Amino acid sequence: MSEAITREIDRSQMRISDEVAIEIHKMNKWYGTFHVLRDIDLTVHRGERIVIAGPSGSGKSTLIRCINRLEEHQSGRIVVDGVELTSDIKNIDKVRSEVGMVFQHFNLFPHLTVLENCTLAPIWVRKVPRKQAEATAMKYLEKVKIPEQADKYPGQLSGGQQQRVAIARSLCMQPRIMLFDEPTSALDPEMIKEVLDTMIELAEEGMTMICVTHEMGFAQAVANRVIFMDQGQIVEQNSPREFFNNPKSERTKLFLSQILGH
């Protein structure tokens, strides 16, 4: 089941500190009258690599979209890097510039080149001089192994390449936390590996990551904690080894048997 992960993971830099990166307390969210997220409690420490799994419609994406306020929560508290998310625009902007996000459909800006995609936010949000922003962008494009595509437009790249550009674009803001919203779900099998490799490298450098993904191989190899959600609630969370080998709840067992069964 983990064909996509073929190499040894270097765990020397993966350290989980006591410092709290994200704290979510009794958080609830509704879409109209539909109760999407119910009493979510979650504490993420710096350096943690968390995988969120669950059936579709269970609220996984909504949960991580609440962490950078792409979705608004209606009750409870979300504190990111010591900043509480309220309707205060200043706090929202502060959190967003510290939290990188990678989307299922990449959401690159098609009218800008790869390099411009990467330098846009540093230049306009962080006020980094253009030259310096370009140097940083090239560094991260090299990291995701596509520096030679810098002057192309996103439409000319393959899906896997686009997703790697999207990761580089987020990294250019030098975030302390990365959110991945099903980053490989829209990709062909051949391209999933290249994106997962990039994500593993990030994990190896000690980045705090929360990934919504169906790549259970990735979860087993990289995550230090797996969270299983259903019907807007956290049903079970555990270390990957326990989670996969010894699931506690019936719902988790059913889910695992469905995705790993064949």
Added chain:
Amino acid sequence: MSETHAQTVAFVRDTMLAPEPPPVAESGAVKWLRENLFSGPVNTVLTLLGVAIIWFLVSHFWDWFAHSVWNASSLNECRQIIIETWGEGARGACFAVIRERWNQYMFGFYPSALYWRPTMAFGLMFVALAPVLFSESLKIRRTVLVVTAVVTLWAMVQLNAPGAWLVFAAIVLVGGLAISERHVSWLLIFSVLYPLLGVWFLWGGSLWGPIMVLVGPLLGWAAWTLVGRFSALLATVAAIVVTLLWWLMFASRAAADAEGLLSLAIPFVRSDQFGGFLLAITIGVAGIALSLPLGIILALARRSDMFLIKSMAVIFIEFIRGVPLIALLFVASLLLNYFLPPSTNFDIILRVIIMVTLFSAAYMAEVIRGGLAALPRGQYEAADALGLDYWKAQRLIVLPQALKISIPGIVSTFIGMFKDTTLVTFVGLYEPLKSMSDAVRANIAWKGIYWEPFIFVGFIFFIICFGMSRYSMYLERRLRRDHR
């Protein structure tokens, strides 16, 4: 039972096939004819019918065009020439009227000694437009600017422009060309200043007027930086208030005082002396330049989350779109006089430009709203997730893409508006199509000439509108990003 089952036999390809050219079809022209004109009985009949209609039209009008006269001083003289050349009963067009009344069609009743001024303004407009319209192509810019320089200077010489102004125009035209070769973005400064210069060239009067108008935003900017230390919102308000206060209360007095100290005046031309294509292009260009930004603001307002702003935008757009342009023009020409104090002299062309701008901005807003709606939500989310605020996200991510999608609609609106400038005939302005042709026919020499002026004016309108349409196609091609 001895046959091998093809489906189940294992197969391994040992050499990969090289790509080959497609089979050569039958030769070009015959194939094209068969596929496009005679592919079936219905298509064949339609083709023959089409050919018959074209033949009917051409055979009917051909002799009229072929017998056209370009040199005559009256309609009667035209007819004389046609009869002498082509015999009794021959028909022919009398395009001599265009040759004779060319200046009137171009400039209306503008003083003939000053024809060079609108000509120069028109030429310099291309210097202002080149860095905006052709920012990416040095070659096109060079061609446009060289042609503009040659034609403008030649026309100004023909129209007896004073030497000093010829030198001025030459400096701007050649200087613009030189700057466009090296630092095209510097030329944008001229693009920003051009509206004031253009207004001054067209109407004349004191240069201090435009200068004092320009002082308004400068004062506003000063206020913005001063107040900006305390609050960003207050700074914006202060900038707007200071600018408007200056324009409404002090600008005209300051201009008059400055003129008293140092006269920078050129002869003044009244708005009712404007006419012909000068009038149509003035209204058209001003309307185009103003309605695009206004349309963008209206479109953004209509999609705003803020209820009040959204409702105002909706009411404005729906009201303007629901009313005929002529009604708005009548409001501009008649009703405003009732509402304004009796002594105010609110220029009629300015009033018409405002109404035409509001009218096309309402359509523009809907066109752009379509472009905004076509953007996937992911684009907004990516911009948010990167920490871009609303205005930066709009300017850097949303509008560039939305406007690109809307180019065909935007240009259609421009074209429609430019053609609608002919409606100003109803408020007594001498637009080229009806008012000017009526004025020409009022002269006994050209009484009874109908087709030729219409064809001529239509032809000029066609050239301008076709030019806009081609430009929009060029722009769409240039901005295509997916397959390159």
